[in-house]
Amino acid sequence: MLSTETATNGHSKQFKVIIIGGGIAGLTLAHSLERAGISYTLLEKHHDFRPRLGGVLVIAPSGARIIDQLGLYESMSEVSEPITTPRTGFPDGQCSSQHWLSELERRYGYPVNVITRQKMLEVLYDGLRESTNVIGGKRVTGIYHKESEVAVHTADGGVYKGDLVVGADGVNSIARLDMLQAAGKGAMQEATSLASEYRVLIGMSKQIAGIRAGEQIVRCHDGFAIFVFCGKDSELGWFVVDKLDRRYQYPDKPVYSTADNISFCESIGDVQIWDEVRFRDVFNARTSFSSALVEENVFQTWHSGRIVCIGDSISKASPNTGLGASMAMESAAALASQLYQLVHCTQGKPSQAAVDESLSNFRKSHHQRSRIIGYASYEAIRLHTRATFVKRLVGPMFMTSERMALFFQSTVADGGAKLDFLPLPPRGTAWGETKRGFLRRCWIVIVGGLLTVLLLMQG
Ligand SMILES: Cc1cc2nc3c(=O)[nH]c(=O)nc-3n(C[C@H](O)[C@H](O)[C@H](O)COP(=O)(O)OP(=O)(O)OC[C@H]3O[C@@H](n4cnc5c(N)ncnc54)[C@H](O)[C@@H]3O)c2cc1C
DSSP states (O other): OOOSSOOOSSOEEEEEEEEEOOSHHHHHHHHHHHHHTEEEEEEOSSSOSSOOOSOEEEEOHHHHHHHHHTTOHHHHHHTOEEOOEEEEEOTTSOEEEOOTHHHHHHHHSOOOEEEEHHHHHHHHHHTOSOGGGEESSOOEEEEEEETTEEEEEETTSOEEEESEEEEOOOTTOHHHHHHHHHHOHHHHGGGGOOEEEEEEEEEEEOOOTTOOTTEEEEEEETTEEEEEEEOGGGOEEEEEEEEEEEEEETTOOOOOOHHHHHHHHHHTTTOEEETTEEHHHHHHTEEEEEEEEEEEEEOSOOEETTEEEOGGGTEEOOGGGSOHHHHHHHHHHHHHHHHHHHHHTSSSSOOHHHHHHHHHHHHHHHHHHHHHHHHHHHHHHHHHTTOSHHHHHHHHHHHHOHHHHHHHHHHHHHTOOOOTTSOOOSOOSOTTHHHHHHHHHHHHHHHHHHHHHHHHHHO
C-alpha cells in the first residue's frame, strides 16, 4: 500500500488510460490514477473545468473518505457546509426537525457536506498535480479499437491513443454507446433502458432571512417535492422534482422551455418552506436556474473490450437520496483500485484477458451496491412526491424516523468503496460496524426463531 504522500512519481509508461469527461467521476479518477502512478489523459468538452452550471451536491461520508484519501478534504471543507438540521414538511402542515446527523458524523468521522457543483469541480481540478494531462475544449466524437490499442477522436480532429478508455461522460455518454455496441446486440438493447418519470428544476439563490446555514429542508407534496439546502455563506441551493405526465423511455423525451419551467415554479410559489418563508421567496432570490430530466437506470453492462464506464454514465439515480456525487467518486475509486492491481502486478503490458478480468472485478465490486442505491433513490423520489396511496400513508413515518435515517446512512457509509492502495484516514470508529451489527441481528432473529419453533414443536 502506498502512503498518501508517496504517490508514484515515475508513472508506469506501460499502460495509458484515456478518460472522457471532466465531471466529478472523471476528475476523481484522474486524481486516483495520479496516486496509483498510472498515466492518463482526460478530455473534457467544456473549455472551463469549473463551469457555473448546476446547483449543489451533497457529499456523504463515503465520498468524503475518498476525497480525504486523495488529500483534498481540507480544501473541500473550506468551501462546503456541513448539514446539521434536516427538516421535513408535509401538505397537512406536519413538520419535523431531525438531529441524527451528529451521530452519523461521530460514527464515520465526516459530516454530510453540501457544496456547489462548481466549487467541488474547482477543488478537484485545482488539486491536480499534473493538470497538463487534463485538456478542455475536447468533445469526444468516437472511439476506435485497433488490436490492443484504443483511439479516441475529438471534434477538433484530435486523436488520443491509449490502452483503456474510461467513459466518465455523464448520463448522455458517448462512451456507453460505443461500449454497448462493442459488447454486441444483446447489450445494445440496454441503450434505451434509461427512463424518466420526473423532471428536476435546479437553482441557486441569495441568502434569505429565515433559513440558516446547515439546514436542509424537504417539502413533500402530491406530485412534486422541494429541497432547499443552506450552504456556505448562507447561499441557498435548491431543486424541485416534478412528476411528468407519463413515463418517457429513452430517447423519447418531453421538451420544456425556460418559460414553462418558470411558470411551474411560480405556480408553487405559495408553498411553505419553513415558518414564514415561501417557495416564492427562494425562487425570486435566484442567481441561477436550470432544468433536466430525472433519468433512472443502473446499466447491466459496464465494460467491453477496452472501454469501461463510471459515474452517471452507467448508474443514474434520482437526486433524492443525495448520493449521486458520492457514488460517482466511489465508482472512480473502485475502478482505480482494480487498475492499480492490474498495472502494478503485471509484467509488461497487461493482456486483453488480464484487462477483462480487472474490469470484471470492478463491476463485481460495485454493481450490486449501485443497484441497491439506485433502488433506494427510485423509492425516495416516489415517497417524497407521494406517488401512491401507500406512500402517502407510510411516507411521513419513514421520512421523519431518525433511527431509520441513521440506519440507512450508516449502511450506505459502511459499504462505500475506497482506494485500496492508499491508507485510510484515521477518522470515525464505526466503518464496517453497521453491517456486522445488522448481520448479528439477522442471526439472532434466525436462531431465536428456529429455537422457538423447536420449543413449540416439542410442546
Ligand atoms: C451541467 C450539470 C449540472 C448538474 N447539476 C447538478 C446539481 O445541481 N445537483 C446534483 O445533485 N447533480 C447535478 N448534476 C449531476 C451530478 O454532477 C452527477 O450526478 C454526479 O456528480 C456524477 O457525475 P459524473 O461525473 O458521472 O457526470 P457529470 O457530472 O454529468 O459529468 C460528465 C462530464 O463529461 C463531460 N462530457 C460529456 N460528454 C462529453 C464528450 N462527448 N466529450 C468530452 N466530455 C464530455 C461533461 O461536460 C461533464 O463535464 C449535474 C450534472 C451536469 C452535467
